[in-house]
Amino acid sequence: MLALPEPKADILARRDEIVAGLRAILPASGVITEPLRLKPYETDGLPAYRQIPLAVALPETTEQVAAVLKLCHSIGVRVIPRGAGTSLSGGATPLADAVVLGLMRMNRILEIDYADRCATVQAGVTNIGITQAVAGNGFFYAPDPSSQLACMIGGNVGMNSGGAHCLKYGVTANNLLGLTAVTIEGDILHLGGNHLDAAGYDWLGLITGSEGMLVVVTEVMVRILRGPEGARAMLAAFRSNEIAGQCVDAIIGSGIIPVALEFMDRPAIHACEAFAHAGYPLDAEAMLIIEVEGSVAEQDDLLDRIKRLCEPFEPLSMRVSQSPEESLAIWKGRKGAFGAVGRISPDYMCMDGTIPTSRLPEVLRRIGEMSDQYGLKVANIFHAGDGNLHPLVMFDANDPDSFHRAEAFGADILKLCVEVGGCLTGEHGVGLEKRDLMRFQFSEPELERQRRLKDAFDPAWLLNPAKVFPLQDKPRQAA
């Protein structure tokens, strides 16, 4: 079990003063302090870790965010930024002496500029909310994490979120143009803008994926793209995980870049089918969702070539979606996959790591072996095209032993990712969950440079501390 730093007694003692300060800044409904009402804020999408915070603040403007941060900075209170609370790595897990700064009331679309293809929105707008706002004019926002219905764009920036369609369009960082962000001192920064290369340091690159540890993002300017002429998904079913993995490798190796190339194994197929009724092949051990886009002729050509690439792997079936409704159902299953696993197991831990796609068959085999070794089931769901794995380790939270085994199993999977030349994170960030594994990925000098970067923005380590860096070798953070 990962430890959270000890709360500072002097801060807890000044609770009334902090709450009064917050009340002076925000309307009554924007400050939550009663223990009962704080409880639902004790966790996020990783409910294995819980801690009731000191208070919750729900600002509606950048200025209010600045005022709250200034207040917290002046007293030395830690601050946990929170969007929709869908983080699967515990990015929004609170601390007992911290104020949770929830940005979900900042849910306005500020400006849409079709001529220059960009949209400016507040941080609490959902990922899909951006696409919905521009869809009427034939545009969309490309990164599409599975939680896109609920997750908020501010959190997407914090975690540099990806999604199924990132194979073609890139992750958040590749679609971000500008930011309004607030420092822990309460200074408001405007970074980037609607131009490809900003003057000076690459601020956006630095802030994207910084997990709420450097600044609090309040407004985001993103690139919106014109939708493709059309898109079609195809399902290919295989006899084993390894064979499906080899097929992924063959498709990517051929130079074809589908818009999405997704992998599900047997447990995942069954759980998702029960939720989405998409006609997934229930007889298969593994399935690929392959989507292509473009004109009808282009789609036909690509699907043809992909089918031919699949054939040597003796697929059990190959089915091309015949209608937009069918495609929608196919994606509904995939996007609801994590939750759908809740149908077959009371709890799961969703891992997130990246590997070179050529190592896929081997990694899948070893995950299977570990599953036997730990005595825990695993469902494999992932963005196979870019090697982003999401094994879901199933356990029973009412059984502490099962939880400890799940933690160890998860850690082993991520170590395996690093070992084969991949990385600890794909798109969920390090958060709390993978904090202690950072040393498998980075050397001490590398870690120290990253810590100094944090020092430069937030010398007292008030913003979202206890995340990303191993706790014990970082006195500044635990202090």
Added chain:
Amino acid sequence: MQTSFTAEQLRDPDIQSSNKILRTCVHCGMCTATCPTFVLLGDELDSPRGRIYLMQDMLESGRPATAEVVTHIDRCLSCLSCMTTCPSGVNYMHLIDHGRRYVEETYTRPWHERLLRNTLVRVLPSPSRMRWALTAARLAKPFRALLPGGVFGSRLRAMLDLAPTHLPPRQVVNGVHRADGTRRGRVALLAGCAQQVLAPSINAATIRLLTRLGYDVVVPPSAGCCGALTHHMGQHDPAMAAARTNIAAWSAEMAGEGLDAILINTSGCGTTVKDYGFMFRDEPEQAQAAQISALAADISQFLSRIGYAPTRDPAGLTVAYHAACSLQHGQSVTAEPKTLLRKAGFTVVEPAEGHLCCGSAGTYNLLQPEIAGRLRERKLDNIRRTTPDLIAAGNIGCLTQLAGAGLPTIHTVELLDWMAGGPRPAALPA
């Protein structure tokens, strides 16, 4: 999610059911985004996931409900949008029903709240009392401005605003309505309570359409309110009593000449009748209740099943189809009404944010007028953007909630009956 009920607590069948539901929730948060109150209020506590958490804490602690928790439970519309969204299959409906009952049993509301709720519980399910109350409300309308401020006054004002200025004449539909021509089957119709008073034309159209299609339609005189209104207010005993009466009435019909279906044309009631099987899971009527739930169908489901065809030329009207929450989320009936309306020759448009509740939600618009009002405006804005000639919906609550905004609000079945030879709906300007 992890739960920590004691073995002792788990002996209670309600706790057992809720524990199972809580264990299914994986806390992913997907449901927050489609919850009307979260969208409006931007607070985890007013989201499904937050409420689930609050209820878990309340039930696990075994202590009486507190004012804070009650605030957030009361703000829930029971629209069940969260159930449509939840990939994990969490049965939020059964959990919130249990939560509301727990609140009613352990929490003492302020006196004016109790007065209001008790009045609603007595008036709404009884057509005769409802008539009387609406007449009184109509007479009181001119004095609206004299009402006190505060929660109490604003609720009374909400009631007066919802009361129609004109009440249609009483129509009795009890009894058996014989099929025209060859008889294809026999169905029971739930005549409803509030709907009978507010819009008797809905039942009239339903009966005309079904008899024309060859069905005997029976409305057992002893059947009455389905129990939904009291059930959603956590009033377990009156809800069960109402349901029990209906179960007895329909069971007698099933044992007699038999029933092919039990039809409901108010989707709010339909969701509850389809849940009788669960509500009576530990009662002697269990088997009959389950049978009734299985026979229950929304009128649009039944018409799709037996086949519907218009006889008139298309009216050339554009209909904004408003999906009632109880129909789309409570019963997962989404395509049927639209398909039928299109078949009947209407151009059907679907407003944006169709998954969001209009704020009616049973007694919600009377108990939470502020949130209900904001949802109404949001809904009407989205509807107006589709520039329709009228609004169609399958639930009387929504029809009343959206009325008075310059667009006729008409039950789907009245439009279908009209196109199949029935009279032009009175709400449509000539």
